[in-house]
Amino acid sequence: MKARRTRVVPSLVLSASFVGVIPVCALQACGGTETAQDGGSDAKVDGVAADAFQSDVFLGVAACCFDAMSVADSAFVLDASSDAPEGG
Amino acid sequence: MRIRRVLTETPLARLHERTLLQRGPRKGVAIPWGSFRRDRHPRAALALAYDAQRMLALGEYAAVGLFSRFVEALARIGAPFDIVSAATRVPQDEIRHADLAFRFAAMCAAREVAVDSPDEKPSRWKDRLTVDELDSFAIEVIAIGETLACALLSACRDGATDPLARAIYTNIVADEVHHARLGWYYLLWRAPQWSAADRQRVADDAGALVMQIEKRFGTGRDAPRGAQKAARALGVLDTQRQRKVVHEVMENEIVPGLDALGLGASHAWEKRQRIA
Numbered sequence: 614m615k616a617r618r619t620r621v622v623p624s625l626v627l628s629a630s631f632v633g634v635i636p637v638c639a640l641q642a643c644g645g646t647e648t649a650q651d652g653g654s655d656a657k658v659d660g661v662a663a664d665a666f667q668s669d670v671f672l673g674v675a676a677c678c679f680d681a682m683s684v685a686d687s688a689f690v691l692d693a694s695s696d697a698p699e700g701g
Numbered sequence: 702m703r704i705r706r707v708l709t710e711t712p713l714a715r716l717h718e719r720t721l722l723q724r725g726p727r728k729g730v731a732i733p734w735g736s737f738r739r740d741r742h743p744r745a746a747l748a749l750a751y752d753a754q755r756m757l758a759l760g761e762y763a764a765v766g767l768f769s770r771f772v773e774a775l776a777r778i779g780a781p782f783d784i785v786s787a788a789t790r791v792p793q794d795e796i797r798h799a800d801l802a803f804r805f806a807a808m809c810a811a812r813e814v815a816v817d818s819p820d821e822k823p824s825r826w827k828d829r830l831t832v833d834e835l836d837s838f839a840i841e842v843i844a845i846g847e848t849l850a851c852a853l854l855s856a857c858r859d860g861a862t863d864p865l866a867r868a869i870y871t872n873i874v875a876d877e878v879h880h881a882r883l884g885w886y887y888l889l890w891r892a893p894q895w896s897a898a899d900r901q902r903v904a905d906d907a908g909a910l911v912m913q914i915e916k917r918f919g920t921g922r923d924a925p926r927g928a929q930k931a932a933r934a935l936g937v938l939d940t941q942r943q944r945k946v947v948h949e950v951m952e953n954e955i956v957p958g959l960d961a962l963g964l965g966a967s968h969a970w971e972k973r974q975r976i977a
Contacts, residue, residue, distance in 0.1 A: 619855070619878055621848045621950075622958040626885045631892050631963030634901050636908020639965065642972035673767055673842045674798075674877070675850040677760025678753060679943065681920040 702818040704762055706803040717800075730868050732801070737808050737865040746931035747809045749922045750866070753857075753937055754806035755814055760850075761799035761873075763819030765792045767826055768880075771838055774830035781890060787883045794876040801869050808865075809935070836891060836899070837906045840964075843884025845910055845955055849918070851877045852950035853938060861936035870936050885958060892962050900963055907959050908969035911951070916974040918947045944976070 677683055708714040739747065768791040775785045806814040830838055854877060858870035895903065921943035924932035929939070938946070951970060959966035 619851070619874075620954070621851050621878055621881045621885075622954045623882055623885055623889075626889050626958050627961050629889060629892065629961040631900075631961070633960065633963040633965045634897070634904045635965045636904045636911075636969045637901075638905065638909045638912055639968035639972045642912070642969075673764050673846045673850070674757065674760035675846045675853060675918070677763060678756045679849075679853050679918055679921075679938070681917055683756050684920045684922055 703815040704759075704818055705813060705815045706800060706807070730871050732868045732872065733864050734804070737863070739808065739811060742863075742935060743928045743931050745925050745928035746935055746937065749924055749928075749932050749937045750935035751806050751809035751814075753922060754802045754809060755816060757873075758799050758802035758806055758814070759816040759819065761795050761802055762816070764795040765799070766819060767838075767842060768792045768795060770826060770830055771835070771843075774832075774835050774838075777829075778832055778835070780887075784883070784887055784890065787879070787886075791880050791883065794880065798873045798876065801872065805865065805869055833899075833902065836888075836895075836903050839884045839887045839891070840903060840907045840959075841910055843881065844888055844958065845884075845907065845914075847877055847881035847884060848955050848958075849914070849947065849950060851881050852946050852954075853918075853943065856942055856946045857936040857938050860933040860938070860942070862934040863936070866934070866936040888962055904964040904966075907964045907966055911956065911959070911966050911969040912973045914951060914973070915944075915947060916976055919944055919976040 708717060742750075768788065772785065772788045772792070775788055803814055826834075826838060826842070851874060854870055854874050858867060858874055861867040861870055892900075919940070921938045921940035922932070923929075923939050924937065933939070956966045956970045
């Protein structure tokens with residue numbers, strides 16, 4: 614059964630065209646400088662580190678159900694007879 | 702603390718069953734609880750479906766508190782009424798989704814299901830949200846998180862041929878789409894108000910997350926040989942399909958959406974951590 618794919622991000626958003634900046638982590642990944650400009654912004658980066666995004670960030674439903682850390686448990690579930698459902 | 706599916710013995714429980722579980726507040730399909738036959742599914746498929754539903758239950762239950770804090774903060778800062786109003790619906794949707802997932806997990810396992818309280822997990826979002834934190838929350842939890850959830854849960858639904866699994870995923874996806882759009886509309890309202898420094902801060906939050914996504918969501922639930930079709934029928938998403946879904950939603954929706962808001966996500970996506 615193949616369902617029609619719903620477009621989630623509203624077209625109103627996709628058609629917006631705000632002057633852009635470049636995330637610091639992207640600059641750092643290519644050895645860039647501390648100035649982030651994309652299309653005319655004069656934003657100056659004040660040294661926010663790429664790892665400012667901490668490992669404890671909890672992304673709600675997506676992270677809880679599909680994050681690799683959550684999914685890793687399922688292999689355990691398959692192996693752990695005490696936790697796996699009976700029969701079937 | 703452990704969370705279990707518990708109802709009172711008051712009329713509220715009957716109201717909950719009738720209004721929340723039969724059919725969602727939106728145009729949902731009725732849930733055919735009586736159609737499920739455990740003995741038709743192999744043990745490995747049931748185990749994976751149980752695990753997926755248990756984790757979904759935890760995520761949905763945690764989202765009740767997360768979105769309640771979002772609503773409180775929106776009201777406190779005087780956000781537009783339509784945004785506040787849409788946000789108030791989310792916690793009710795999430796407890797309904799949690800209930801659906803708890804029930805289905807219990808049916809897969811043939812026993813009661815309990816999960817650790819979300820409060821036991823570390824989280825950035827436990828305190829009152831400031832305006833700056835609201836932006837980060839809207840980016841991480843709603844716009845990116847819920848859009849990813851929509852795509853992944855839609856893929857679960859598309860593979861599910863078991864009537865109960867399919868109905869549950871259909872109901873949940875129907876609401877999650879609105880939750881994700883709430884995040885995008887919030888950002889569209891906020892974007893013109895951002896100073897250059899604000900925009901950079903939000904872009905840094907979004908970019909750091911975008912760089913992690915492919916790797917972080919690169920593992921699905923893979924059934925052993927002989928149980929793959931059955932697992933898919935119960936809505937279980939394997940690694941191959943999960944990677945494809947994540948890649949598509951990032952390329953076609955999330956990154957273009959963030960770029961349109963001036964957050965430069967395509968730069969971060971180019972430099973993302975890739976699956977080895």
